[in-house]
Amino acid sequence: MRADGSERIVRCNEMMLSLFQCSTEKDFLELTGGCLRGMVIAEDYRQISAQLGVWQREKSADAHYLDFELCTSAAHVRRVDMYLRRIEQDGEAFWSIRLMDANMRTLMHVPxxxxxxxxxxxxxxxxxxxxxxxxxxxxxxxxxxxxxxxxxxxxxxxxxxxxxxxxxxxxxxxxxxxxxxxxxxxxxxxxxxxxxxxxxxxxxxxxxxxxxxxxxxxxxxxxxxxxxxxxxxxxxxxxxxxxxxxxxxxxxxxxxxxxxxxxxxxxxxxxVVLHTYILTHFTEALQKGQIKVYLQPCMRVLTEKLSHVEALMRWDDPQHGLISPAAIIPVLEESGLIHELDAFMIRSVVKLLHYQKENGLPIVPVSVNLSSLDFFEMDPFAVAEEIMERYGISHEYLRFELTETAVVRDKGTLRQALQKFHRAGYHVWLDDFGSGYSSLNVLKDYPFDLLKLDMAFLKNFNQRSRDIILSVVHMAKKLGIHTLAEGVETEEQLRFLRSSGCEQIQGYYYGKPMTPEALYAACDKGTYSVESRAESHLYYHPLRGHILRQIRKVDASQTAQMMTFSAYGRSYRVTMKRIASAQALHIYQAKFEDITEELQYDDKVRQTDDVMRNL
Missing domain, CATH: 3.30.70.270 (Reverse transcriptase/Diguanylate cyclase domain)
Structure with a gap:
């Protein structure tokens, strides 16, 4: 095997074929993908690869020993002892590897x-x-x-x-x-x-x-x-x-x-067979375009407009068909390869945003998931900044999601990294809120912009889960944090979330994950009305406070109230009115109108009147 960091297998002997239950070298290379990664069970690979890297940097000719588990072509799991030594041939460095089935060693009786x-x-x-x-x-x-x-x-x-x-x-x-x-x-x-x-x-x-x-x-x-x-x-x-x-x-x-x-x-x-296949063929799948980005709509409750989409990966494999992310993500995290996927997703999403911009399509903000392991294997901030600058995309269109479990495990590295994202103008969201063990500590210690309520709250949709959701939404509002509920599938769930004050929803009720092309087609047909840039800024902008004051005016006067504001060279009129009430819960409707041309016309009329008065 090459000792240049690629871990590529050069050749193997009959004993190696027998150990992996392969008939030919071609079968062995196909099973393993021709690299060490495919020889080792996912749980063991990260540690094995890291230790090899240490020995490789030392360039020692000493013999080394490791043990790990492998999966044969017949799906049998075997623990093996690996003896290896660094050698050089024709000026190139290689690892000479000998594997021995641990079960073949003689067990000495213990007294x-x-x-x-x-x-x-x-x-x-x-x-x-x-x-x-x-x-x-x-x-x-x-x-x-x-x-x-x-x-x-x-x-x-x-x-x-x-x-x-x-x-x-x-x-x-x-x-x-x-x-x-x-x-x-x-x-x-x-x-x-x-x-x-x-x-x-x-x-x-x-x-x-x-x-x-x-x-x-x-x-x-x-x-x-x-x-x-x-x-x-x-x-x-x-x-x-x-x-x-x-x-x-x-x-x-x-x-x-x-x-x-x-x-x-x-x-x-x-x-086990699928996990081995994923580990062996993942890099190849990235290179061949088999890993694809799917987008799931997220809707603004107040306006029922498309506020953003979440980017989700799908692996369309020629042998296994669509492989579930639930099978892929754990393998990549266990083997230390998840950062390769997440870097790919960031770059792919920014390219999609650039495509929308260049083709006159509505630019829909996208959220991307990050693993806590990303911050140890790469610099996600640097990856995002490089691709965003290359394509000239504003930071407001890319959001990042981190699971609560990942944050709970953090020892300080994440907190510093998240501060960099915030300083640069990115939104950082807390995913699966309520699924971990230290939710309140997470909110105390980390400045998240939005909470995504764990869909488990909606699976058992009873009065207790309703009470929990209401409490979380009200708490988030007091903390100035936005809320989104995922896993929404029914009209009943939607009505409750709307009445609770939850701001955004995501789930099969509004759409399953789909290809970008399918999303563009749905927007073109009018299935989704995309939230404008000004509307989006209104919910995250300090003007949000003005909207809340408008709501109080509506409550006081019991009539519709109107306000205007400007953003990015355009002017807008917002009309607020209450459309339903139930005990202490009220539902409001906001109507947005672009009045830029109207104001420009009024300004020209005033200028003309001033000229006429001075004649």
């Missing part, structure tokens, strides 16, 4: 409670023998593969010492033998155990095992998770590969904080 556990080789032989016996007796499925993993075990060893870590392993082995009599057990790796156990009441036993071991560990963030692979009638899956599937279930359990175990589903294998 004490670890005694009685089988070596890996013996374990698999016994598991096959038990499976054949169960088939012969027509009770196949009466034993179940289970994968146990102590999460963040390296952290435990680093904090408590390796002697304490050995005691945890010994205790784990003792608990497994006590709670699973008649089971076949092995210690797979430093933090993992494999078990073939009787399936009767197994989930209850696994729950109790995890509880006992976690009580012994007694360290937040370090806990036991388990994956179970039950067999159904007529199941012909190989027993050995079923342990890989149990591991997939264990990995799924790790992503659910309050769950100690998970049961394998076929979708888990499909997900």
């Amino acid at each position: 004490g409670a670890m005694d009685g556990l089988l070596s890996r080789g013996t374990f698999y032989q016994e598991a096959l023998r038990q499976a054949m016996k169960d088939r012969d007796m027509h009770v196949f499925g009466s034993h179940c593969p289970v994968y146990f993993n102590i999460t963040n075990f390296k952290l435990y060893n680093a904090s408590c010492g390796y002697a304490a870590g050995d005691r945890v392993l010994s205790h784990t082995a003792a608990v497994l033998k006590e709670m699973l009599p008649g089971a076949i057990l092995t210690h797979l790796a430093a933090d993992s155990f494999l078990v073939l156990a009787p399936a009767n009441r197994l989930t209850a036993r696994v729950e109790q095992i995890c509880r006992r071991i976690n009580h012994f560990i007694a360290m937040p963030g370090v806990e036991v998770k388990a994956g179970l692979r039950f067999f159904e009638a007529g199941d012909t899956s190989p027993v050995t590969s079923s342990f890989d599937e149990a591991k997939m279930a264990c990995d799924a359990a790790k992503k659910v904080v309050k769950r100690s175990w998970a049961i394998y589903r076929k979708s888990m294998s499909d997900r």
Whole structure:
């Protein structure tokens, strides 16, 4: 593999093909995309790549060791040991890599409670023998593969010492033998155990095992998770590969904080294959234009005009079709590649704004999502400034959204970066408000311009969720922060949000994400009326205070009220009136008229009158 930062694979041998279950070098290169990124499970890639970068800069010829997990062409997950050394040939630097299946290493018996556990080789032989016996007796499925993993075990060893870590392993082995009599057990790796156990009441036993071991560990963030692979009638899956599937279930359990175990589903294998495909082909998809920008309309509640659109990515893959962002984003974040996508989205959106400007189309402001990881892998502000300056686009047309979870994790880097965006005139919004754990602290510590209410509030649309939304909207108004509710799908939800004072809405009620061409066509047909630049500024401009005063005049006089203002060389008349009332809630209508020519005509008439009077 090249040692120039590209991580491109130059060639591979038969042992490598066998490890990845590939028949030819072409199959291997297609599976991996011809780079290290495609060889490593997404969760491990970022750390592996960073360590390689360190060794590459050192230019040392010493041998190095790493371990990671890979996914084979048959969707089997394997942990491997990687031994590598930097070499030079014909003046070029390469990494010479040798991979070894970790399961092939001989497990030495650990004294004490670890005694009685089988070596890996013996374990698999016994598991096959038990499976054949169960088939012969027509009770196949009466034993179940289970994968146990102590999460963040390296952290435990680093904090408590390796002697304490050995005691945890010994205790784990003792608990497994006590709670699973008649089971076949092995210690797979430093933090993992494999078990073939009787399936009767197994989930209850696994729950109790995890509880006992976690009580012994007694360290937040370090806990036991388990994956179970039950067999159904007529199941012909190989027993050995079923342990890989149990591991997939264990990995799924790790992503659910309050769950100690998970049961394998076929979708888990499909997900692993898809994740590997995403990691391997993402860069190629960017280069070939398979990653596309879709736009979802966001409407102003007061006028029912299109206030802006949110830019969302779609991957139109020739093999898998449209790949869901829900599958793509986590893989890119885990592997440290999310900044490549977000930089692409920023540049693509600015090019769309330039297209609208050059072709006389209404310029619709666009919001772009940023990951907290972007601020460590690149400078999002510099990326935005460069492309905005190149195409001559005003900052008011590009907004940035950050999730609440990302902000909660911030240690100061984000806050400084957001200040740069604000000083330059960009709007910065807080996405998924209410989904995190420290919402009020976020509002206290960060100067956001708008809150996007998490759509979970609208999924269970009951009185409690209504009360929460009302409270959030009223609080935001007192803080001078604008509000937008996403996930709006029904007329009932729209009526409530309008009455609550929420300013903007987004959701399928007004439109699904669509291509830019589809949005332009919808605007041309009159499906959407685009909010003018002056109208947009009115809601974010200090003149917004004048509008609120107009509303109070309407309330006092019970009649329509009128005001005029100027922006960017144009003059406007705004007529406000109340159109509905219900108890303490009132709905107002604002009518905007461009009166620039009218005022210019009146000015010419006055000039003529002045001339006539002076004759």
